Amino acid sequence: MNEASIIGLLEATVSFGALLYLAALGEMIAEKSGILNLGVEGMMAMGAVSGYVVALQTNNPWVALAAAVVAGALIGSIHGFFTVVLGAEQVVSGLSLTILGVGLAAYLGRGSVGRPPGAELVPVDWGLLSDIPWAGPVLFTQSPFVYMAVVAGCLSWFILWRTRLGLAVRAAGESASTTDAAGHSVAVIRMGAVAIGGGLAGAAGAYLTLSLTPQWQEGIVAGRGWIAVALVIFGAWRPGRVALGALLFGLTLALKTRLQTFGVEFSPILLSMLPYVLTVGVLVVISVRSRKRPSPAPAALGVAYRREER
Amino acid sequence: MAVSDLDHVGASKANRSEPLWLEGGAMRRQIFGLLAVVLSLTLVATACGSDSDSSTKAAFIYIGPPGDAGWTWAHEQGRQAAAEETGVETAFVEGVPEGTADFANYARDFIDQGFSVIFGTSFGYMDAMESLAAEYPDVVFDHIGGYKANGSNFGNTFGRMYDPRYLSGMVAGSVSTSNHLGYVAAFPIPEVIRGINAFTLGVREVNPDAHVEVVWTSTWFDPVVEGDSAQALLDKGADVIAMHQDSTAAGEKAEAAGARWVAYNSDMRAFAPEAFLTAPVWNWGPRYVEVIEQAAAGTYEGGYYWGSMADGIVDLAPIADDVDDIVKSAVAARKQQILDGTFHPFQGPINAQDGSVLVSSGDIMSDEEMLSMMVFVEGVIGSTG
Incomplete structure (x- = not known):
């Protein structure tokens, strides 16, 4: 194992971590408002395909990214419409959204399969910072998406925990009727949170097709949306802990095939299971501890709100 | 994940008091709609089927x-x-x-x-x-x-993809200066192992000091994993990446790293024009x-x-322009010998990865042996299981 290999491992850890973090942040925001959205995989697929198709049309990666965010937000809003406006079962609607998003993305992307990318978001050069040994390649030559993930994480922490708007969002996830009584529209808050969550998932999808592996293929998300859903639970609905979890899960993705080049014999299939195993472990800890202190999950998560039923 | 989902289902059901028939009604309508679509499709299919003729x-x-x-x-x-x-x-x-x-x-x-x-x-x-x-x-x-x-x-x-695999190995071995080549491969099954071995034998014909390191991705198609596997090999010093995968991700990583790439399936040079060397292709x-x-x-x-290559079902894509003409003519000569039946990539002497004799001098592997090949040849770094 040489130095370049270790740097490469850390670089891939940060890069995959940011991919998972973008999607998980979106899911965390939606869940904080009380809406569970299991459609992350589908929203990422829609973001991935929209970004790639628009990049082919415009050759502008930033326009492509914007399209991916809008596509993710739009398809996320379908879930919002069913669960918030119609009060539909959130698990069923979210699973449908995954199937819809993955299928629709495959359909929309048919003409883009096998075509070289129209535009890419290339790694950022931070000048002197990028030349620092170890830290340079690991932290300062990453894709713009990595820095977007950091900014999005800080912003979501600030807004959720330091502003009145954030208080209203969190309140909607804890007790919708109280939020309503306080004069906030639960429907607007939840719709907004789900749409923003979809936008972030769309950005994560675009990270795949505009930066990480600039190409479109059906199935390119490959289950990473589900890791993001697990990550929210693993991170106990806190942006900081979700970030740590993202790095840890990113490490398992980076190790998946790299372990072989380190000469370590360990099944990549077992390694792929690790995020889920860790999440189940955290769920066990949460449920054991919940006898003494409240669960970190938003109390009204998954519960439809109708004013008449108050 | 699963536990939490069930919690949510339980919680929302417990808190819901609207009449269930409302949703049931909607669902019934959906099912009827779906049935109507399916039935009409079946009618169309049956109608189409009735006018079949006898031609092929x-x-x-x-x-x-x-x-x-x-x-x-x-x-x-x-x-x-x-x-x-x-x-x-x-x-x-x-x-x-x-x-x-x-x-x-x-x-x-x-x-x-x-x-x-x-x-x-x-x-x-x-x-x-x-x-x-x-x-x-x-x-x-x-x-x-x-x-x-x-x-x-x-x-x-x-x-018999091993024929063009061998030739692509000759090209790759000729251009490698680090003598460390990488191979991103899907699953350890005979078809893939045969390809890795043929490639390695081709590499070492022209570059006896070179090694081919294999990374298994456990997927035929996941561009992220394929690309990252190629990156791991590049980080370790590989300057040529070959692959038995269906996406072009490995080539894109090679291109970004200034390394070279042997593609597969088809002539994929448009995806990594600088890195592309050649590709064993299907026809x-x-x-x-x-x-x-x-x-x-x-x-x-x-x-x-x-x-075989003589049947035309497999071939080698045109070799990149910047590859030396001496290499191109050596590959062309080998190709001609394969077509004539005077050369076989799996003709002895060939040693296995552990140094034992796999094929004795003068012998050629039988089809049965090739179809059940589960050991690497000498020069491959990696494990088949």
Whole structure:
């Protein structure tokens, strides 16, 4: 194992971590408002395909990214419409959204399969910072998406925990009727949170097709949306802990095939299971501890709100 | 995850008090709507089926989309070539998953429409094709890449990809300066191991000091994993990346790192123009023509066809312009010997990875040995299990 290999491992850890973090942040925001959205995989697929198709049309990666965010937000809003406006079962609607998003993305992307990318978001050069040994390649030559993930994480922490708007969002996830009584529209808050969550998932999808592996293929998300859903639970609905979890899960993705080049014999299939195993472990800890202190999950998560039923 | 989901389901059900018939009604309407669509599709399909004629028609069932520049793309090129050359009517359906009833449903649909030749282009269609062949003895089923045949209307087609793999190894070994080459590979099965071994033997013919390091991705198609595996090999100092995968991700990583790339399936140079060296490629057209003509003449025998470079089913894509002419002529000379039958990539002496003798001097591996190959040759870094 040489130095370049270790740097490469850390670089891939940060890069995959940011991919998972973008999607998980979106899911965390939606869940904080009380809406569970299991459609992350589908929203990422829609973001991935929209970004790639628009990049082919415009050759502008930033326009492509914007399209991916809008596509993710739009398809996320379908879930919002069913669960918030119609009060539909959130698990069923979210699973449908995954199937819809993955299928629709495959359909929309048919003409883009096998075509070289129209535009890419290339790694950022931070000048002197990028030349620092170890830290340079690991932290300062990453894709713009990595820095977007950091900014999005800080912003979501600030807004959720330091502003009145954030208080209203969190309140909607804890007790919708109280939020309503306080004069906030639960429907607007939840719709907004789900749409923003979809936008972030769309950005994560675009990270795949505009930066990480600039190409479109059906199935390119490959289950990473589900890791993001697990990550929210693993991170106990806190942006900081979700970030740590993202790095840890990113490490398992980076190790998946790299372990072989380190000469370590360990099944990549077992390694792929690790995020889920860790999440189940955290769920066990949460449920054991919940006898003494409240669960970190938003109390009204998954519960439809109708004013008449108050 | 699962535990939490169940919690949410439970919680929302407990808190819900609206009449259940409301949702049930909506769901019933959806089901009726769906039924109506399915029924009308069935009517259309039946109507189409009734006007079948006796002339040969060939249907192709693909695992992926034909635009993927990889496996399915190569088959689609073959279908188009066969349609043009034989003049028979052809049709295809794409993205049919393995291990589901979908394959049989599409095949039956084609047969009802009068198609008399069914090509299944993925390994996992094998058992479905075998049972359909027994059910429809008048229809020819030609399966790509499996190991079953029934001696009448169900046969197997594949190509000796190890020949162009060997030649691509000669090109790769010639351009490597670090003598460390990487190979991103899907699964440790004989087909893939055979390719890695042939590539390595080609590399070491021209560069005896070189090693080929293998990374298994455990997927045929996941560009993120394929690209990262290539990156791991590049980080370790590999300056040429070869692959047995269906996406172009490994090539893109090689391009970004200033390394070189041996592609697979088709000429993928558009994806990494600087890195691209060459590619062992499939050319299914001639075989498809042969099967269709045999089916039309009633001479299809349902055997095992393992075509060679001389048959034209496999080939080497044109070598990149910047590769030295000496290398190109050495590769051309070897290719000619393979075509003439005077050279075989698996002719002895060949040592196994652990240094033991795999093929003695003067011997050539039999087809059975090659089809069950599960050990690496000397010069490969990695494990087959």
